[in-house]
Amino acid sequence: MVNPCPKFYIWGMPTKKPKVFVVHLGCAKNQVDAENLVGEMLHAGFATCDTAGKADYILVNTCGFIEAAKEESINAILAQAKAKKAKQKLIVSGCLSGRYGEELMKELPEVDYWVGTYKPGELLKKMGIVAPQSCDAENLPRMNLGGFSHHAYLKIAEGCNRRCAYCAIPLIRGKQDSRSIEDIVAEAKDLEAQGVKEITLIAQDTTYFGREKGKKGGTLVELLRALLDNTNIPWIRMLYWYPMFVDDELLDLMAKEPRLVKYVDMPIQHASDKMLKNMKRNYRKKELVDLLHKIRERIPGVTLRSTVLVGFPGETHEDFEELMELLQDVQFDHLGGFVFSPEEGTPVMEMDLPAVDESDARARLEAVTDYQEELAAEYAENMIGKTVKIIIDQVAEESEYHFYGRTEGNSMENDDIVKVIEGDGDVGEFHNALVVDAEPHELVVKLID
Known part of the structure; x- marks a missing residue:
């Protein structure tokens, strides 16, 4: 996209482009925030660099979701603060600084600029960068931090x-604030013009898209139809679904449209009615099981991914057995698991529920993981000799393989990979391939087209 906005003027900035080095942590939603933030900086006259030592500015984009993520973010900030040179400036952004910014400012004076989750223009203003009133920050080019130009x-x-x-x-x-369908379609068209072949729509709850705005907000189905009508992007993927707003209209559209990837990521968290109630998930086990089987029936060949949470206060052995029974019934294609992490300010902190022993919780997570590995091994064995459609993600440098890629049933960064041992192609291309070998979480293929 050619941006109509003139360059920002940076007070006192030298003619040489200042360089920024980015350390990104956290989820895909946080990644998009960082991409928008760096996009603003590039538009303002900055350039990126590949090492902190070459940078004038170091940006650490933090995660604050659970305790382990907070620790990782703090360690990243401390590492950059310790290593930074006298003239370098350290910027901290993202969820951790958004939630604990005031406390962290007192503890980490080495940080020069603090911003929270992405707000257009906030960082540039703090840095003394003046933007023309006519410039719409929403339409600034994004910096792709994922490392894959086709996704x-x-x-x-x-x-x-x-x-x-x-x-x-x-x-x-x-609270949820959905973007307009028009803005999303415009961004998708820009991404397509840049060579993107797969977009992954993300939100904390994609199925609730637009509903908080009533009739003015549209729905996920309306958004998907608009993307199908106004772009030719081959793969459109979605993360994450919440069970309550998955309806027949959405399932039928996915089944009908080949460009909508047959992939559903729906974190269920648990299966016991008692646990679902305590977690405030607002659905019951029977509704969940019926929906999961319905998705499989209405979308032939669909890949189901989910996430479960074990060790939540009050979880008994019987509750966990109910969860395992559901996993054995549904047999998710991909499954992630977490041990409960207490977070201040969340509703559970006000509940009078008995804690689960950490060793018991970790044993339960191990049981979930072991079961899923058995399914992955069975799947791998059954795939040998079959033909699959793949997208090539990257060249397999210094390897016996030619490329690494994915099937439709695997999302970027989260799931299994495909290793191409024979055949020619380019990154971002789609190919048919014959599976010649397989292990849990990876297929070895030869391109056959």
């Missing part, structure tokens, strides 16, 4: 209206 995440909404008992996202990012 991009496209955030369709900010925040979340759910108040799941364990989750700090509403505290960090506020």
Whole structure:
């Protein structure tokens, strides 16, 4: 896209482009925030560099979702603060600084600029960069931090209206605020013009898209139809679904449209009615099981991915057995798991529920993981000799393989990979391939077209 906005004027900035080095942590939604932030900086006259030592500015984009993520973010800030040179400036952005910025400012005076989750123009203003009133920050070019020019995440909404008992996202990012369909389509068209072949729509709850605005907001189905009508992007993927707003119209559209990737990521968290109630998930086990089987029936060949949470306060052995029974019934194609992490300000902190011993919780997670690995091994064995469609993600440098890629049933960064041992192609291309060998979480293929 050719941006009509004139360059920002930076008070006292030298003619040489200042360089910024980016350390990104956290989820895809946080990545999009960082991409928008760096996009503003590039438009303002900055350039990126590949090492902190060459940079004039170091940007650490933090995550604050659970305790482990907070620790990782703090360690990243401390590492950059310790290594930074006298004239370098350190910027901290993202969820951790958004939630704990005031406290961190006192503890880390080495940081020069603090910003939270992305707000257009906020960082530039703090840096003394003046933007013309006519410049629409929403339309600035994004910097692709994912490392794959043919793939991009496209955030369709900010925040979340759910108040799941364990989750700090509403505290960090506020209530859901869906973008307009027109803005999303415009960004998708820009990404397509840049060579993007796969977009992944992301929000905390994609199925609730637009609903907080009533009739003016549109729905996920309307958004998908607009993207199909106005772009030719071959693969359109979605993360994440919440069970309550998955309807027949959405399932039928996915089944009908080949450009809508047959992939559903729907975190269920648990299966016991008692646990679902305590987690404030607002659905029951039977509704969940019926929906999961319905998705499989209505969308032939669909890949189901989910996430479960074990060790939530009050979880008994019987509750966990109910979860395992559901996993054995549904047999998710991909499954992630977490041990409960207490987060201040979340509803569970006010509940009078007994804690689960950490060793028990970790044993439960191990049981989930072991079961899923058995399924992955069975799947791998059954795939040998079959033909699959893949997208080539990268050249396999210094390897016996030619390329690495994915099938339709694998999302970027989260799932299994394909290793191409024979055949020619280019990154971003789609190819048919014959599976000649397989291991859990990877297929070895030869291109056959």
